[in-house]
Amino acid sequence: MITPTTYIKEIDQQHTDFTSRLSISTLISLILGTAGQDANNKGFGIEHLGEVNCTWVLSRFAIEILRLPRAFEKISIRTWISDVNRIISTRNFLVEDEGGEKIAEVVSQWSVIDLAERKAVDLTKLFTSRSEYILGALDASTSRPKKIPALGNATIQTHIARYSDVDFNCHVNANRYFELMIDALPLEKLKHEKPLRVDLQYIQECYYGDELTISYEERETASLFEITRNSTNSAAVKCMITW
Amino acid sequence: MITPTTYIKEIDQQHTDFTSRLSISTLISLILGTAGQDANNKGFGIEHLGEVNCTWVLSRFAIEILRLPRAFEKISIRTWISDVNRIISTRNFLVEDEGGEKIAEVVSQWSVIDLAERKAVDLTKLFTSRSEYILGALDASTSRPKKIPALGNATIQTHIARYSDVDFNCHVNANRYFELMIDALPLEKLKHEKPLRVDLQYIQECYYGDELTISYEERETASLFEITRNSTNSAAVKCMITW
Numbered sequence: 001m002i003t004p005t006t007y008i009k010e011i012d013q014q015h016t017d018f019t020s021r022l023s024i025s026t027l028i029s030l031i032l033g034t035a036g037q038d039a040n041n042k043g044f045g046i047e048h049l050g051e052v053n054c055t056w057v058l059s060r061f062a063i064e065i066l067r068l069p070r071a072f073e074k075i076s077i078r079t080w081i082s083d084v085n086r087i088i089s090t091r092n093f094l095v096e097d098e099g100g101e102k103i104a105e106v107v108s109q110w111s112v113i114d115l116a117e118r119k120a121v122d123l124t125k126l127f128t129s130r131s132e133y134i135l136g137a138l139d140a141s142t143s144r145p146k147k148i149p150a151l152g153n154a155t156i157q158t159h160i161a162r163y164s165d166v167d168f169n170c171h172v173n174a175n176r177y178f179e180l181m182i183d184a185l186p187l188e189k190l191k192h193e194k195p196l197r198v199d200l201q202y203i204q205e206c207y208y209g210d211e212l213t214i215s216y217e218e219r220e221t222a223s224l225f226e227i228t229r230n231s232t233n234s235a236a237v238k239c240m241i242t243w
Numbered sequence: 244m245i246t247p248t249t250y251i252k253e254i255d256q257q258h259t260d261f262t263s264r265l266s267i268s269t270l271i272s273l274i275l276g277t278a279g280q281d282a283n284n285k286g287f288g289i290e291h292l293g294e295v296n297c298t299w300v301l302s303r304f305a306i307e308i309l310r311l312p313r314a315f316e317k318i319s320i321r322t323w324i325s326d327v328n329r330i331i332s333t334r335n336f337l338v339e340d341e342g343g344e345k346i347a348e349v350v351s352q353w354s355v356i357d358l359a360e361r362k363a364v365d366l367t368k369l370f371t372s373r374s375e376y377i378l379g380a381l382d383a384s385t386s387r388p389k390k391i392p393a394l395g396n397a398t399i400q401t402h403i404a405r406y407s408d409v410d411f412n413c414h415v416n417a418n419r420y421f422e423l424m425i426d427a428l429p430l431e432k433l434k435h436e437k438p439l440r441v442d443l444q445y446i447q448e449c450y451y452g453d454e455l456t457i458s459y460e461e462r463e464t465a466s467l468f469e470i471t472r473n474s475t476n477s478a479a480v481k482c483m484i485t486w
Contacts, residue, residue: 012276013288014279014410014416017411018451023407033257033258036255040256072280163426164425164426168260170261183407185406
């Protein structure tokens with residue numbers, strides 16, 4: 001029988017923020033880590049794709065967070081692929097606490113690119129033999145990642161991508177972009193626990209040594225962010241946090 | 244029987260660096276997380292100390308690394324306290340891979356401070372009932388943390404401590420200091436795997452919003468680092484990587 005796979009993670013005290021709850025960025029990191037772990041366990045992880053000179057690329061990510069767990073809590077992350085079309089694989093996640101209460105829900109959209117041509121690969125051809133892992137009927141209750149509005153009068157900061165920012169491809173890590181953006185927020189915005197939603201859109205890869213501009217703007221019930229890669233002067237990542 | 248306690252951790256692909264091996268900073272983070280987990284399990288963790296308005300403070304840390312594991316490897320982290328005197332508790336770690344080969348060894352020195360007075364507490368009075376956890380005879384084979392020489396003609400960078408840098412106390416996280424320092428290294432220094440030793444000395448706490456100066460200098464077989472807290476113009480953290 002096809003069932004989603006569940007991974008258990010224990011919250012490390014070091015990954016709690018100044019409110020003693022798990023930081024949003026580490027929750028996202030744990031979820032992205034589970035995507036890699038699940039794909040690897042099922043034979044289509046980054047290492048398997050590496051054998052045909054391809055890799056997974058995260059395109060869009062939406063998370064709705066009901067509460068952030070505390071140190072030493074164990075959380076379960078259930079993940080499954082609900083849809084694969086020519087260019088997008090949709091992977092969902094349901095995060096629950098030890099009492100079975102929902103903590104968060106995620107919809108993420110991934111592509112595979114050819115590392116030589118840097119172009120998207122047709123997923124329906126690549127994964128014909130992996131259809132047993134696609135659970136078409138089981139959508140997440142969270143809506144798919146939303147379009148993120150353009151910024152107007154934003155405050156800006158700059159950052160140069162360093163060793164700790166980049167992954168095995170020398171690209172800035174998906175979660176590190178989010179840290180750079182949330183770090184632009186005033187601390188008061190993060191003081192009180194309340195449900196929130198994060199939408200992320202990854203547009204362009206940034207590399208070790210790149211200078212990045214991080215823009216941040218408050219807009220009614222949402223905080224908007226954009227990271228620009230200065231050498232191309234174009235958007236690399238967009239983010240919207242809806243409170 | 245008193246035995247060291249072993250914790251198993253799986254290496255997340257997201258925590259590998261551009262060489263596809265676990266980053267040194269994440270290895271240190273996993274080890275510090277295990278210290279918190281072990282102290283918590285044995286009844287003298289940060290939450291227990293919080294009840295008497297005290298907390299653990301990392302003072303010195305030395306790690307010898309033989310190799311850095313790859314994604315999805317499982318590593319075991321064995322930890323025990325070898326000594327407690329009035330001001331220092333010495334906690335050791337032995338890190339091994341699934342084949343039982345040694346990956347790294349650590350000696351760390353911790354104090355407890357009173358949160359109201361910000362002064363060290365006498366550990367021999369605090370832990371009289373916890374002596375069953377002190378395994379005096381079992382020292383690590385790694386030598387204790389070394390004195391770190393003063394820097395001369397260093398290159399410098401600055402950083403302002405943000406949300407993702409700070410812990411539940413709004414202090415910069417012990418591991419984040421290390422990331423800031425290793426990010427000052429040229430990438431070539433980290434390209435080839437070889438045994439190395441890191442000595443860290445934590446002198447002064449830095450807080451959210453603090454401007455930090457990161458100094459870096461090459462000295463024969465070692466890279467030296469120092470983080471200064473600009474508002475007090477004094478050293479907060481020193482580090483030496485011996486190659």
